[in-house]
Amino acid sequence: MTVQPLADTNLFKPIQVGRYQLQHRVVLAPLTRYRNDTDQAPTELAVEYYSQRSSKAGTLLITEATFISAAAGGYDLAPGIWSGKQITQWNRVFNKVHENKSFIFVQLWHLGRASKPDALKARGLPYVSSSANYITDEDKQLAKKVGNELRSLTIDEIKQTVKNYAQAAANAIKAGADGVEIHGANGYLPDQFIQAVSNKRADQYGGSVENRVRFVLEIVDAVVAEVGADRTGIRFSPWGTFGGMGGAEYNPEEPFGYLLEQLEKRAQEGRRLAYVHLHEPRTGALFSAHESVAGDNSFAYKKWSGTVIRAGAYHTDYNITKKDVNQNDRTLVAFGRTFIANPDLPERLEKGWELNKYNRDDFYGIGAKGYIDYPFHK
Numbered sequence: 001m002t003v004q005p006l007a008d009t010n011l012f013k014p015i016q017v018g019r020y021q022l023q024h025r026v027v028l029a030p031l032t033r034y035r036n037d038t039d040q041a042p043t044e045l046a047v048e049y050y051s052q053r054s055s056k057a058g059t060l061l062i063t064e065a066t067f068i069s070a071a072a073g074g075y076d077l078a079p080g081i082w083s084g085k086q087i088t089q090w091n092r093v094f095n096k097v098h099e100n101k102s103f104i105f106v107q108l109w110h111l112g113r114a115s116k117p118d119a120l121k122a123r124g125l126p127y128v129s130s131s132a133n134y135i136t137d138e139d140k141q142l143a144k145k146v147g148n149e150l151r152s153l154t155i156d157e158i159k160q161t162v163k164n165y166a167q168a169a170a171n172a173i174k175a176g177a178d179g180v181e182i183h184g185a186n187g188y189l190p191d192q193f194i195q196a197v198s199n200k201r202a203d204q205y206g207g208s209v210e211n212r213v214r215f216v217l218e219i220v221d222a223v224v225a226e227v228g229a230d231r232t233g234i235r236f237s238p239w240g241t242f243g244g245m246g247g248a249e250y251n252p253e254e255p256f257g258y259l260l261e262q263l264e265k266r267a268q269e270g271r272r273l274a275y276v277h278l279h280e281p282r283t284g285a286l287f288s289a290h291e292s293v294a295g296d297n298s299f300a301y302k303k304w305s306g307t308v309i310r311a312g313a314y315h316t317d318y319n320i321t322k323k324d325v326n327q328n329d330r331t332l333v334a335f336g337r338t339f340i341a342n343p344d345l346p347e348r349l350e351k352g353w354e355l356n357k358y359n360r361d362d363f364y365g366i367g368a369k370g371y372i373d374y375p376f377h378k
């Protein structure tokens with residue numbers, strides 16, 4: 001991969017995102033790091049980690065995926081935004097980001113069937129999804145073994161979950177965040193409703209595309225009512241296969257095209273989201289820039305007239321980055337792994353400086369190594 005200065009591209013033009021004026025279009029992508037404390041709250045190292053990556057004024061950061069409630073979780077060292085301590089600790093992170101005159105949105109997460117039935121059982125919590133449709137047979141065997149079999153959310157539970165998203169959004173703003181991103185991608189709960197491969201319901205939340213997107217639109221409407229459309233983003237992975245998504249004969253333009261039309265309809269009525277964030281097909285299989293899946297997100301621009309953040313191995317070819325960010329004036333690019341290894345990534349991209357290489361072995365774990373010890377450019 002050859003680096004080149006991107007200062008003269010749209011990537012370094014200011015842009016209004018929701019109620020915020022960003023100074024450039026490089027975004028910290030949401031990155032699970034499994035480095036929180038035993039109360040699922042950010043640590044002091046997290047304060048430093050996000051501070052480093054907000055060092056160029058006017059940067060937009062999206063936090064690692066953050067559970068809306070204990071029932072939404074199941075991964076011990078991932079963070080939440082439901083308890084007082086979590087809110088207090090996130091506030092320390094957000095204050096440092098704001099000292100650097102940057103902005104941060106909290107990604108709101110519900111695992112659904114991607115959770116662990118044994119971890120949920122230990123907390124006395126149910127293992128739920130749109131339908132009792134496991135990702136793998138191993139999940140099914142484990143769920144049976146621990147006595148926490150996957151089941152469909154009831155209508156009342158769906159309504160309560162929507163309220164939990166709104167409460168988590170309110171908590172994020174109370175903690176000082178600038179906004180929230182609804183995590184609708186990568187096979188988590190909203191995606192489990194959107195996609196027919198996982199949603200086998202026969203009620204108003206299943207079957208037709210209109211019914212399958214009902215849950216995520218209820219979440220959008222509740223979060224927007226709570227914190228405002230201009231402080232709300234949403235992420236989708238239309239071409240993703242992670243978490244058992246996609247499947248044979250699957251055309252994502254059908255559910256996601258309709259979903260974007262509904263978001264645009266809301267925008268025309270005065271409730272335009274700050275942004276729609278899309279995973280690129282080349283990282284559809286996640287965890288590798290090389291297990292690309294077929295597909296193209298250009299359909300989204302025809303359905304949605306607002307701001308778009310695009311993510312997916314953009315560090316591998318600057319010419320793709322230039323093409324995608326220059327094709328219109330409403331595209332930002334999110335970087336994940338490369339931002340892990342380069343705390344000053346925006347400046348390195350602007351000036352064409354060499355990039356630190358990331359070490360996948362250090363993505364997760366406790367302590368400073370691989371978290372806050374990557375060097376800034378000399």
Ligand SMILES: O=C1CCC=C1CO
Pocket residue numbers: 030031032064065185186242286
């Ligand atoms: O979205 C994804 C895929 C793997 C982990 C998360 C949450 O940040």
